[in-house]
Amino acid sequence: MNAEFEGSIRAAARSALLVSAARSDRIEKALAGMADAVVIDLDDAVPVTDKQDAREALARFLQSHPGVQCVVRINAPDSPEHEADLALCRCFDTIIRVMIPGVASADSLAPAAALGRPIWALIESASGLQHLFEITRVAGVERLAFGAFDLALDLDIAAGTAGGEILLDQARFTLILQSRLAGLMAPLAEVSPIISDSEALRATARRALDMGFGGMLCLHPAQPGAVNEAFTPSAAQLEWARRVLADADTAGFMIDGEPMSASLVHRARRLLARGEGGRAGRLPAP
DSSP: OOGGGGGGGGGOOSEEEEEETTOHHHHHHHHTSSOSEEEEESSTTSOGGGHHHHHHHHHHHHHHOTTOOEEEEOOOTTSTTHHHHHHHHHHOTTEEEEEESSOOOSGGGHHHHTTOSOEEEEEOSHHHHHTHHHHHTSTTEEEEEEOHHHHHHHHTOOTTSHHHHHHHHHHHHHHHHHHHHHTOOOOEEOOOSOOSOHHHHHHHHHHHHHHTOOEEEESSTTSHHHHHHHHSOOHHHHHHHHHHHHTTTOTTOEETTEEOOHHHHHHHHHHHHHTTOOOGGGOOOO
16 A cells, blocks of 8 residues: 555544435535544436436535545546546545445546545446455555345346356455455445335345455434444454463463463454544544
8 A cells, every 4th residue: 555545544544434425405414423434426326317416516515614534436437427436535625535336447546646635436346346456556556345136237246146146246255355455444335125124124234344345335314333343353352362462472381271472462462453443534634
């Protein structure tokens, strides 16, 4: 990872809530809510005929809230709205991260990379998977996110079925592997349709965590609380990690039946790092 972005690693978002750029009232509520990152959306949440109105609404919101730092999801590189979205981002230093949907190649990221701000690349096509190695090496790419439903459509996979999930799990593994090899933040898992069943949502988030994801995209303000809980180490886990690090130099030391080892210390450090999360919508500018 580029050294200029290393300072934001500890504040990796567990929950990233998408909210329409056209709804300033919802943006304010989202920023005051539980989400670690509020991603103001100019893409799917805005009808094609309303794109310019949404950009103007977002500009007014940022002008009237000069202290708000945010992530913005712009339209895909192959969209006719892409350049206008980038132009808006250039006007506001408080747009500190840009999420780009439909990333299919490294070259498609060049205009966004020229902004000089961290990029969250949304992978949701066969082409995106095929070119993932190159995409993760583009200067400025900080994190990947997974668009499972769009990928399933592209590959004609029946999402939610046993066979479909086997194939989608392979795509999830690819995102996690390439993120790790490139030194990126752990990727964001796809959105879940579960809203009212908190325990089911926590279980879904815990599965994503167990796979190696660092957080999840959210579509409803009721989701971030359960997602954050699932991705946050328990008090007992943090206490265990602190004990491990306190005795890391003790040769032959056993902790809870496990011998001290480099892998144990590494696991403890990762737990503590996860316990130090912050609000990505308010990260210091890179």
